Amino acid sequence: MNLSDIGERGAIEEITGLLDSNHPDIIAGPGEDDCAVLKLDGDLEGKILFASDMLTRSRHLPQEMPYSDIGWSAVAVNLSDIASMGGTPRFLTTSLATPDITQQELRDISIGMNRCAREHNAFMVGGDLCKHSELVINCSVVGLAPKNILMRKNAKPNEYLCVTGELGGAGLAAKSITKNLEIPRHTKKKAFEKLFRPQPKIKIGQEISRQGGGAAIDISDGLLISAQQLLNASEVGIQIHTDRIPVDRDIKNAAGKNSITLKQLLEVGGDYEILFTIDDKDKIPSSSTVIGKTLQRKVVMFGDEVLDPGGYDHFK
Amino acid sequence: MNLSDIGERGAIEEITGLLDSNHPDIIAGPGEDDCAVLKLDGDLEGKILFASDMLTRSRHLPQEMPYSDIGWSAVAVNLSDIASMGGTPRFLTTSLATPDITQQELRDISIGMNRCAREHNAFMVGGDLCKHSELVINCSVVGLAPKNILMRKNAKPNEYLCVTGELGGAGLAAKSITKNLEIPRHTKKKAFEKLFRPQPKIKIGQEISRQGGGAAIDISDGLLISAQQLLNASEVGIQIHTDRIPVDRDIKNAAGKNSITLKQLLEVGGDYEILFTIDDKDKIPSSSTVIGKTLQRKVVMFGDEVLDPGGYDHFK
Numbered sequence: 001m002n003l004s005d006i007g008e009r010g011a012i013e014e015i016t017g018l019l020d021s022n023h024p025d026i027i028a029g030p031g032e033d034d035c036a037v038l039k040l041d042g043d044l045e046g047k048i049l050f051a052s053d054m055l056t057r058s059r060h061l062p063q064e065m066p067y068s069d070i071g072w073s074a075v076a077v078n079l080s081d082i083a084s085m086g087g088t089p090r091f092l093t094t095s096l097a098t099p100d101i102t103q104q105e106l107r108d109i110s111i112g113m114n115r116c117a118r119e120h121n122a123f124m125v126g127g128d129l130c131k132h133s134e135l136v137i138n139c140s141v142v143g144l145a146p147k148n149i150l151m152r153k154n155a156k157p158n159e160y161l162c163v164t165g166e167l168g169g170a171g172l173a174a175k176s177i178t179k180n181l182e183i184p185r186h187t188k189k190k191a192f193e194k195l196f197r198p199q200p201k202i203k204i205g206q207e208i209s210r211q212g213g214g215a216a217i218d219i220s221d222g223l224l225i226s227a228q229q230l231l232n233a234s235e236v237g238i239q240i241h242t243d244r245i246p247v248d249r250d251i252k253n254a255a256g257k258n259s260i261t262l263k264q265l266l267e268v269g270g271d272y273e274i275l276f277t278i279d280d281k282d283k284i285p286s287s288s289t290v291i292g293k294t295l296q297r298k299v300v301m302f303g304d305e306v307l308d309p310g311g312y313d314h315f316k
Numbered sequence: 317m318n319l320s321d322i323g324e325r326g327a328i329e330e331i332t333g334l335l336d337s338n339h340p341d342i343i344a345g346p347g348e349d350d351c352a353v354l355k356l357d358g359d360l361e362g363k364i365l366f367a368s369d370m371l372t373r374s375r376h377l378p379q380e381m382p383y384s385d386i387g388w389s390a391v392a393v394n395l396s397d398i399a400s401m402g403g404t405p406r407f408l409t410t411s412l413a414t415p416d417i418t419q420q421e422l423r424d425i426s427i428g429m430n431r432c433a434r435e436h437n438a439f440m441v442g443g444d445l446c447k448h449s450e451l452v453i454n455c456s457v458v459g460l461a462p463k464n465i466l467m468r469k470n471a472k473p474n475e476y477l478c479v480t481g482e483l484g485g486a487g488l489a490a491k492s493i494t495k496n497l498e499i500p501r502h503t504k505k506k507a508f509e510k511l512f513r514p515q516p517k518i519k520i521g522q523e524i525s526r527q528g529g530g531a532a533i534d535i536s537d538g539l540l541i542s543a544q545q546l547l548n549a550s551e552v553g554i555q556i557h558t559d560r561i562p563v564d565r566d567i568k569n570a571a572g573k574n575s576i577t578l579k580q581l582l583e584v585g586g587d588y589e590i591l592f593t594i595d596d597k598d599k600i601p602s603s604s605t606v607i608g609k610t611l612q613r614k615v616v617m618f619g620d621e622v623l624d625p626g627g628y629d630h631f632k
Contacts, residue, residue: 001419003447011422012445015412018426019440025406029441036441038407041362041460048356052456054411054444090341091354095370095454096331103317106327110334124335125345125352128370129328131319133450138411140368140456144357 032233033152034081034218037145047145051081057135062177067105069196070137071112077220078141079120079200080272084218086150086209089122089143089202097132109137120202146209150216150276152233159214159277161238161292162284164201167223168247168262169194170270172255181258187250198272204287208276211283216276223266226275227300228309237295242303246289263302348549349468350397350534353461363461367397373451378493383421385512386453387428393536394457395436395516396588400534402466402525405438405459405518413448425453436518462525466532466592468549475530475593477554477608478600480517483539484563484578485510486586488571497574503566514588520603524592527599532592539582542591543616544625553611558619562605579618 003011012031021029027037035049055061061070075092082089094113117124173195176183215234219226227238255265277294278284300307319327328347337345343353351365371377377386391408398405410429433440489511492499531550535542543554558578571581593610594600616623
């Protein structure tokens with residue numbers, strides 16, 4: 001049996017099943033949430049958040065992507081993990097395995113990383129560098145947890161299901177890289193901005209936490225997989241009203257003209273928005289949209305359609 | 317100009333020069349030490365240590381290396397960064413980019429990581445997994461700093477220069493992979509144990525800190541480069557007495573028989589021991605050896621020889 005047989009989720013279950021992480025200081029451990037939630041020292045009140053995300057040239061970083069955006073993204077995907085817990089990012093390390101790129105390309109990566117970190121009040125504090133056949137960049141982040149930590153497992157039935165921002169832009173951009181699509185120039189620009197320069201939703205994550213939000217997850221793997229992951233962690237079902245999903249009008253039009261369905265857009269990752277639940281309609285932050293609700297029955301409904309719980313898998 | 321022109325150290329200086337890490341909560345930032353030293357929250361007294369190390373198949377992980385040792389090493393090299401600050405490791409994440417290995421190989425990596433973490437009272441708490449052409453494994457570690465943090469910059473002239481354990485084993489093993497050497501079987505076993513299963517010196521690092529040690533660095537890149545790095549950070553010189561360097565007798569004999577000089581052994585990385593300074597001879601931990609002293613004049617003396625400040629570079 002190889003990884004391609006057991007799949008990415010099978011592999012993650014395999015690893016997490018072998019790790020001995022049962023300790024009162026570990027509030028959320030391997031595979032449980034967007035970040036690990038930890039007590040650093042028995043005496044201290046506060047909890048920290050700790051996460052790592054790795055990007056590789058062949059899987060996440062298309063040749064079209066400027067080096068500054070590569071640096072930005074490597075940091076942004078980690079900050080997004082902090083955002084979806086309602087936390088405050090503090091420090092990041094980066095490990096860079098790289099071919100013999102130019103000094104200017106290295107500078108651009110560094111400037112992109114630094115800019116994304118500083119725009120979100122976090123700092124790059126260390127890392128590692130080594131030579132490699134293909135660009136691989138890993139960032140790790142440490143942040144402070146809020147009082148109300150937005151854990152995936154917190155969802156309860158009959159809550160409002162909401163999403164921040166607008167979806168579909170990253171999906172359209174990703175599809176236009178692999179297929180020759182006809183997209184108006186300004187729409188293309190908008191879509192690629194979403195894919196190449198994801199904006200971690202730190203402030204709105206904190207607002208959701210303060211407003212008493214329940215569960216949250218960043219939809220880095222696309223809305224549909226993220227909904228499935230929320231279901232798996234929380235033991236609730238999810239009803240998504242397809243007509244309420246916020247998609248930019250230009251993105252929607254361009255998708256339609258290229259015969260890309262809404263579902264196909266949402267199966268693609270890269271929209272670093274937050275999917276969350278909250279039980280009080282009056283407390284939903286204004287910059288987010290109610291797209292459905294949580295159910296008793298453990299199923300993800302996309303409109304009238306019951307979704308396959310398997311979904312997208314990187315290894316299979 | 318490419319990275320191969322500016323070299324690894326040039327590249328690291330390029331990156332760190334572009335990062336904006338000037339903040340009172342950052343006690344040691346990018347490129348300064350084995351770990352970043354950080355205040356997590358302005359109100360709290362304690363400081364944390366944060367580091368990342370990446371291993372790639374083609375540079376650090378020979379085909380001969382069992383998968384369990386790959387997992388062990390990925391954790392050990394990070395714990396060694398904590399050890400050389402005198403700290404206490406707490407939590408690790410791991411990001412694994414991997415070809416389509418078998419389920420058992422993945423298990424072995426996970427078991428090796430977990431074992432190394434648990435033997436040093438740390439926990440694996442999360443990470444990332446993706447498909448890649450070559451095995452790349454990055455771990456990041458968060459730990460607690462001691463009161464007396466063994467920072468590289470702390471060395472002063474006229475201190476004792478000491479090293480933990482015995483050196484040369486990893487160097488001999490590494491050389492025997494690239495060249496056909498004649499080494500007795502039990503010596504080979506000893507040498508490979510050192511290269512493939514490095515033992516992070518957590519307890520002795522803590523002891524050095526308690527005993528009032530000055531500067532420390534883990535000699536992951538070999539004694540000679542580490543001495544140079546200590547010099548660069550501390551503005552002191554270093555005199556190494558070559559006849560006092562602790563090398564296992566079997567390793568020394570095998571090196572001699574294969575015409576490998578002591579200096580050649582020590583130019584190779586992989587001996588995860590700690591090089592440190594201390595000003596009181598009576599306080600040197602018993603499991604370490606005085607191998608020289610720090611000097612006023614900024615130079616590394618290996619016996620009578622003045623070492624080239626360039627040393628080994630991964631990119632050039």
